Amino acid sequence: MSNYIDKSLSIANPNPHNLGLTERLAILVGLLGLTIAGLHAGGYSFFSTGTTFTVSFSLMGLGILWYTIQYYGSKQAGIKNDGVWFSSLASRGVIGWILGIVITGFYVLLYWHPEILGMGKDGGANGGIISLFDPLSEIFHGKPASQWFMYGTMYTFAIFFFGIKFIYKYRHNKYQIIRTLSVMFFQLFLAYLIPEILSGLNGGFDGKWFDMDLKNQWPLDYDFAQKWHIDNMLSAGTIGWFFFIWSLLLVFVVSPFLTYKYGKRWYCSWVCGCGGLAETAGDPWRHLSDKSMTAWKIERWMIHAVLLFSFVMTIAVIYSYLGDGAQYSLTRNGFTIIMIILLLILAAAYAFLQKKNKDGNQNKIYLASGSAILIAVLLGINWAFGSGNAYFLGGETFKGVYGFYIGALFSGVIGVGFYPLMGSRVWCRFGCPMAAILGLQQKLFSKFRITTNGGQCISCGNCSTYCEMGIDVRSYAQKGQNIVRASCVGCGICSAVCPRGVLRLENGSEDIFSKTDDYKTIHISDEGVKIDLLA
Amino acid sequence: MHIAIIGNGISGITTARWVRKLSNHKITVISSETEHFFSRTALMYIYMGHMRFKETKPYEDYFWEKNRIDLVYNHVDDIDFKGKSLTMKSGPAIKYDKLVLALGSATNKFGWPGQDLNKVAGLYSYDDVENMEKHTPGLQRAVIVGGGLIGIEMAEMFRSRDIPVTMLVRESSYWNNVLPEEESAMISRHIKSHHIDLRLAEELESIEDDGQGNACAVKMKNSGERMECGYVGLTAGVHPNVRWLKETELNVERGIVVDNHLETNIKDVYAVGDCAQLATPKPGRRNIEAIWYAGRMMGETAAYNICEKPIEYDPGVWFNSAKFLDIEYQVYGEVPGKLPEHLTTIYWEHPDGEKAIRINYHSDSKKVAGFNLMGIRFRHEVCEKWIKDGTSLKVVLENLNLANFDPEFYDTYEEMIRKSFAQQSGIQYQVKSKRLMDRVTAFLKG
Numbered sequence: 001m002s003n004y005i006d007k008s009l010s011i012a013n014p015n016p017h018n019l020g021l022t023e024r025l026a027i028l029v030g031l032l033g034l035t036i037a038g039l040h041a042g043g044y045s046f047f048s049t050g051t052t053f054t055v056s057f058s059l060m061g062l063g064i065l066w067y068t069i070q071y072y073g074s075k076q077a078g079i080k081n082d083g084v085w086f087s088s089l090a091s092r093g094v095i096g097w098i099l100g101i102v103i104t105g106f107y108v109l110l111y112w113h114p115e116i117l118g119m120g121k122d123g124g125a126n127g128g129i130i131s132l133f134d135p136l137s138e139i140f141h142g143k144p145a146s147q148w149f150m151y152g153t154m155y156t157f158a159i160f161f162f163g164i165k166f167i168y169k170y171r172h173n174k175y176q177i178i179r180t181l182s183v184m185f186f187q188l189f190l191a192y193l194i195p196e197i198l199s200g201l202n203g204g205f206d207g208k209w210f211d212m213d214l215k216n217q218w219p220l221d222y223d224f225a226q227k228w229h230i231d232n233m234l235s236a237g238t239i240g241w242f243f244f245i246w247s248l249l250l251v252f253v254v255s256p257f258l259t260y261k262y263g264k265r266w267y268c269s270w271v272c273g274c275g276g277l278a279e280t281a282g283d284p285w286r287h288l289s290d291k292s293m294t295a296w297k298i299e300r301w302m303i304h305a306v307l308l309f310s311f312v313m314t315i316a317v318i319y320s321y322l323g324d325g326a327q328y329s330l331t332r333n334g335f336t337i338i339m340i341i342l343l344l345i346l347a348a349a350y351a352f353l354q355k356k357n358k359d360g361n362q363n364k365i366y367l368a369s370g371s372a373i374l375i376a377v378l379l380g381i382n383w384a385f386g387s388g389n390a391y392f393l394g395g396e397t398f399k400g401v402y403g404f405y406i407g408a409l410f411s412g413v414i415g416v417g418f419y420p421l422m423g424s425r426v427w428c429r430f431g432c433p434m435a436a437i438l439g440l441q442q443k444l445f446s447k448f449r450i451t452t453n454g455g456q457c458i459s460c461g462n463c464s465t466y467c468e469m470g471i472d473v474r475s476y477a478q479k480g481q482n483i484v485r486a487s488c489v490g491c492g493i494c495s496a497v498c499p500r501g502v503l504r505l506e507n508g509s510e511d512i513f514s515k516t517d518d519y520k521t522i523h524i525s526d527e528g529v530k531i532d533l534l535a
Numbered sequence: 536m537h538i539a540i541i542g543n544g545i546s547g548i549t550t551a552r553w554v555r556k557l558s559n560h561k562i563t564v565i566s567s568e569t570e571h572f573f574s575r576t577a578l579m580y581i582y583m584g585h586m587r588f589k590e591t592k593p594y595e596d597y598f599w600e601k602n603r604i605d606l607v608y609n610h611v612d613d614i615d616f617k618g619k620s621l622t623m624k625s626g627p628a629i630k631y632d633k634l635v636l637a638l639g640s641a642t643n644k645f646g647w648p649g650q651d652l653n654k655v656a657g658l659y660s661y662d663d664v665e666n667m668e669k670h671t672p673g674l675q676r677a678v679i680v681g682g683g684l685i686g687i688e689m690a691e692m693f694r695s696r697d698i699p700v701t702m703l704v705r706e707s708s709y710w711n712n713v714l715p716e717e718e719s720a721m722i723s724r725h726i727k728s729h730h731i732d733l734r735l736a737e738e739l740e741s742i743e744d745d746g747q748g749n750a751c752a753v754k755m756k757n758s759g760e761r762m763e764c765g766y767v768g769l770t771a772g773v774h775p776n777v778r779w780l781k782e783t784e785l786n787v788e789r790g791i792v793v794d795n796h797l798e799t800n801i802k803d804v805y806a807v808g809d810c811a812q813l814a815t816p817k818p819g820r821r822n823i824e825a826i827w828y829a830g831r832m833m834g835e836t837a838a839y840n841i842c843e844k845p846i847e848y849d850p851g852v853w854f855n856s857a858k859f860l861d862i863e864y865q866v867y868g869e870v871p872g873k874l875p876e877h878l879t880t881i882y883w884e885h886p887d888g889e890k891a892i893r894i895n896y897h898s899d900s901k902k903v904a905g906f907n908l909m910g911i912r913f914r915h916e917v918c919e920k921w922i923k924d925g926t927s928l929k930v931v932l933e934n935l936n937l938a939n940f941d942p943e944f945y946d947t948y949e950e951m952i953r954k955s956f957a958q959q960s961g962i963q964y965q966v967k968s969k970r971l972m973d974r975v976t977a978f979l980k981g
């Protein structure tokens with residue numbers, strides 16, 4: 001057996017249909033828009049900044065739309081994965097690597113050296129690429145752009161236009177169309193327009209910014225419990241209080257309820273901005289996620305470690321500012337007691353649900369309850385010694401480390417920069433504490449599962465290949481077993497690409513704690529035939 | 536005890552996995568095709584760039600050692616049934632206590648002149664795909680001989696690279712020996728809409744040699760037309776890969792003859808999958824069913840028998856599926872190409888001509904017998920239960936939504952279907968169940 005040559009590295013793409021002349025022209029139009037923006041950043045502007053902005057972004061949008069119509073429109077509706085593994089861009093060829101490095105570099109500058117992107121120093125005028133966004137920012141806020149305004153605008157632009165591309169690609173699949181419209185809507189309105197307009201209308205709350213994205217929630221929004229953030233919220237009157245209470249409701253009530261009903265997909269692939277970018281702009285790289293058992297093991301340790309970290313960090317942060325004067329009605333003592341009780345309740349609930357689930361696991365109970373109790377005990381000891389800092393380190397130390405490694409490096413630089421190298425959901429899979437919480441809920445008490453259609457699976461592997469979360473869907477499907485995985489974001493792509501109609505995302509309450517039962521597996525005999533995940 | 540299995544396809548591998556679950560026997564799986572098990576049904580996707588070879592392997596490479604299944608990448612040249620020993624192409628012979636033959640199929644060739652030239656091949660093995668790949672650069676046209684499931688896959692493969700394809704199909708409409716008339720017509724239309732030059736009622740006369748041992752053109756039998764081409768795909772079916780065993784004491788007809796326990800005429804020798812021929816198949820079933828699912832079920836059955844837990848092979852209600860370019864197809868139960876006397880059929884087709892539901896039922900008792908689905912997914916377990924239980928057509932129609940397995944938000948065409956089926960069957964009915972998971976669970980468990 002000779003080995004199939006790695007075609008993503010070859011110059012002559014064996015899939016000529018991939019890029020016809022018109023498709024190339026469309027790409028050129030998009031690149032022209034990008035070049036105009038780039039020239040502006042380099043100081044070469046042919047028009048006013050406003051016009052340059054409009055022209056360059058219109059060209060980029062136009063390029064994407066034209067390419068979409070040309071490329072997918074010339075084919076019948078259906079699965080469009082021809083040549084994916086031959087493409088240099090999509091399969092870690094030279095172009096893929098270059099793009100990965102460019103995006104990664106951009107994120108590094110964005111987080112740590114915005115001045116290189118043209119961010120004005122100490123209130124000075126913007127230059128470079130950031131200045132391109134000044135006119136738009138003036139409209140919203142009456143002041144020049146910040147690097148975050150630029151980032152938000154680009155992000156929304158990407159989700160919107162690549163969302164259209166995605167919809168056209170999956171135009172035969174209503175689930176994909178509606179889901180994508182949803183992420184486009186949430187990004188455009190809830191994450192972008194409404195907060196920008198609200199803060200513009202309220203004069204930016206005298207510089208006391210707080211997060212007005214209705215769908216952003218702790219712990220993904222790790223700044224939520226920061227002193228300045230809480231203070232800014234509570235000083236902003238009714239609207240601030242509204243957001244404060246809504247945020248708590250979201251975490252403790254709305255989110256568990258929706259996850260119970262529909263699985264974590266309601267957030268991760270229907271609402272969330274990180275998920276939104278992954279599903280739209282990140283779609284060409286979804287197959288690059290690692291499907292190995294080793295990757296799954298790393299994933300489980302890593303994502304739960306981040307969850308634990310974010311929990312500890314939040315407790316430490318709140319604890320450290322609660323002592324400062326009588327400003328808050330909650331005292332350190334009160335907070336400590338509440339937290340210890342909360343942790344114990346969580347541990348007990350977890351153990352209870354694991355036990356209730358047919359495929360529950362004793363070791364997991366020890367591990368999770370152990371961690372919760374450890375955090376509680378440490379908190380108690382710390383309090384007994386009367387330290388001003390939770391966990392003896394300052395909240396700021398935790399926050400600093402978390403913000404740098406998790407908030408910036410992981411979710412931004414690696415999360416998006418590595419799209420072309422490790423697939424579009426690296427952050428969602430390995431790092432997101434929100435995904436970890438929703439995942440636990442999904443696994444333990446949700447109606448959601450992916451049903452396998454009897455014995456119809458032919459083990460082809462399309463589902464596993466195109467699962468962006470790196471779930472080896474086939475390993476369940478070929479045994480006739482339903483797929484119940486904490487990490488599944490319910491994107492529905494496995495079901496879409498399956499050539500035999502084997503997979504269906506569904507919600508059912510009859511069998512919440514026995515979703516992986518094999519009562520419907522098509523087997524030759526009933527005699528002792530059981531499925532074992534690892535066998 | 537040492538169980539040797541020749542063939543690492545779905546049937547051989549399933550046997551090995553189940554023997555491992557049921558026992559501690561030493562297991563050796565031998566194959567000369569690829570070192571590791573891959574999904575044959577996914578071969579097309581390698582060429583089309585949907586997957587690499589790696590992705591078509593259902594188990595990671597560590598799996599075999601972990602489960603103590605020894606893999607031998609070698610060819611078995613001869614079997615000494617008396618001495619219970621396998622003569623290998625290279626290296627020492629392998630001794631066994633029990634032997635499983637899971638040899639698979641080979642491409643049919645009907646003695647066409649030129650059938651053994653270069654650039655002429657079937658689509659069965661990994662090598663066949665490599666061969667297609669090798670001859671693809673500069674390919675101006677491919678001719679595919681035979682229109683079955685593999686023929687249309689090969690056509691789709693070439694079309695994915697924009698290579699013009701001509702398909703010669705002996706029947707008057709695509710695959711109408713298996714598909715009923717309307718479905719066959721639908722797929723024939725669909726094939727043409729994908730710019731495949733479909734020649735119905737046409738056969739291969741001969742393949743022309745370019746003087747260097749390569750195929751360069753075909754001649755057609757009925758029109759007499761000569762067509763230049765750089766590749767000829769032979770997809771007129773497969774046969775059990777057993778020629779080398781015909782002269783042995785093993786009972787071989789078209790395939791290796793096995794009893795209901797999948798044992799051959801020689802004790803301790805079993806045959807499974809494409810190469811096995813059932814001595815007494817279930818009523819209405821063929822004695823060789825060269826499909827993935829049969830191989831999988833046989834593997835499991837053989838393992839039980841090998842491990843001294845005798846059970847008979849029972850493939851249950853017939854089911855199969857395929858995808859014709861963009862149209863998915865599923866079948867459950869009895870839906871033959873030509874409607875037999877005892878059955879009546881009702882058929883609904885969506886106006887877009889790419890979705891259809893057919894239900895067959897017994898003319899006298901009105902019990903459902905089979906379902907054919909085009910472009911619509913149906914639930915295997917529900918259809919099977921209806922057929923097994925001999926559910927009446929009326930009940931099935933009322934609850935048809937229970938079977939619907941299309942993704943959420945997909946239209947169920949409820950009213951359209953109701954009108955059409957009520958009119959055809961003369962049964963007036965109201966739709967009772969919605970497409971709800973809980974209803975399905977209750978139905979299946981109840």
Ligand SMILES: Cc1cc2nc3c(=O)[nH]c(=O)nc-3n(C[C@H](O)[C@H](O)[C@H](O)COP(=O)(O)OP(=O)(O)OC[C@H]3O[C@@H](n4cnc5c(N)ncnc54)[C@H](O)[C@@H]3O)c2cc1C
Binds near residue numbers: 567609658
């Ligand atoms: C392109 C294609 C698409 C298909 N699609 C479908 C589908 O969608 N649905 C479906 O139900 N079926 C499908 N089939 C049929 C299905 O793949 C086969 O029925 C199934 O793979 C047969 O499995 P098997 O284990 O019996 O044999 P095989 O998979 O053929 O395995 C036999 C193995 O034994 C090896 N071998 C044979 N003799 C020797 C020897 N002497 N020494 C060493 N090794 C030996 C062979 O090299 C081969 O690797 C498809 C087949 C093809 C070719």
Ligand code: SF4
Binds near residue numbers: 466468469473483493
């Ligand atoms: S298992 Fe399917 S639905 Fe879940 S994340 Fe993977 S591809 Fe998406």
Ligand code: SF4
Binds near residue numbers: 457458459478499501
């Ligand atoms: S579930 Fe579908 S896509 Fe996945 S391996 Fe089975 S047949 Fe292939």
